[in-house]
Amino acid sequence: MKFKKIFFSVFLIFCFNIFSNVNYNVFVIMDNSAxxxxESISKGLKEVGIDSLxxxxxxxxxxxxxxxxxxEALKTIKETVTRIAKNTKPFEVNFYRLxxxxxxxxxxxxxNNAIIQGLADEMTVSLNKYRATDAKVPDWAKSIPEKVKSFNLYGSPNVFMNFDPHITLLTPEDSAKxxxxxxxxxxKPFKSKVIGIGIAQVDDLGQAKDIIYSVKFKN
Incomplete structure (x- = not known):
């Protein structure tokens, strides 16, 4: 009886992993300037008692x-990223504020600029057909009608007119700190060169520790 319970538990875990959705973030990779x-910002945050992502x-x-x-969509996502990366040249972005x-x-x-907006639009159009259509609108977006509409159409509240290029330094933290x-x-504002595209499986807050796949642009 004990063996049957263990087997059943393992089976349920297996089924959950097979059939549950996975959050994949397709993102741009930048040069050492970023x-x-x-790193400099992170050191400053450390001084006020905050550990950056x-x-x-x-x-x-x-x-x-x-x-x-x-x-199972990962293989297709990789193929799509590879195709788009091979047709994209490195370009600069300007980081202008915290x-x-x-x-x-x-x-x-x-x-935002025409190149990164176009790249984000192309990625959205190319990958939208493969997304899980049973995904739920994030809690933070539920009260914003245009974000809900965007999510229902494209699986993300932050695409096309809502695209907002940024690096997340902190998920919710102490406001006073x-x-x-x-x-x-x-x-001080700075420029960084975008040199490739990566894929990462992310947590519920969209953050990742391990890059699954990456492709460099051709010069």
Whole structure:
């Protein structure tokens, strides 16, 4: 009887892993300029008692398209990313500000431009057909009609007109500590070159520690 219970439990876990959705984030990979600046910001955050996502081992990334898929879609996602990357040349983005959101996330914002917007749009159109259509609207977006509409159509509230290129430095943190950091940190805008595209399986907050797959652009 004990063996049957163990077997049944293992079977349920197996079924859950096979049939449950997976969050895959397709994002741009940047050169060392982005890493150096995130490291500097992270040191400053540490001084006010906050560990940044980077300090915790999370990957630096700027999302192009993040949604839920069935696990078996990964092969197709890789093929799509490879095809698009092979037809994209490196380009620059300008990081121009640090921003605390209303929910106390902390972002490093990049100026949108035609190249990264076009890349995000192309990725959304190319991958939308493979997404899991049973995904649920994130709680934070439920009260924003345009975000709900975007999610229902494309599996993400942050695409097309809602695309907002940024690096997430902190998921919700102590507001006063963030304010203490911004009061003393001398942020200087900088440029970084986008050199490739990566894929990562992410947690419920869209953050990843391990890059599953990456492709560099051709010069």
């Amino acid at each position: 890493k150096e600046n995130v 980077y300090s915790k081992g999370y990957a630096i990334h700027m999302t192009l398209y993040l949604t839920e898929y069935k696990p 921003r605390k959101t209303g929910g106390n996330w902390f972002m490093l914002d990049a100026e 963030i304010d203490a950091f911004t009061a003393k940190y001398d942020f």
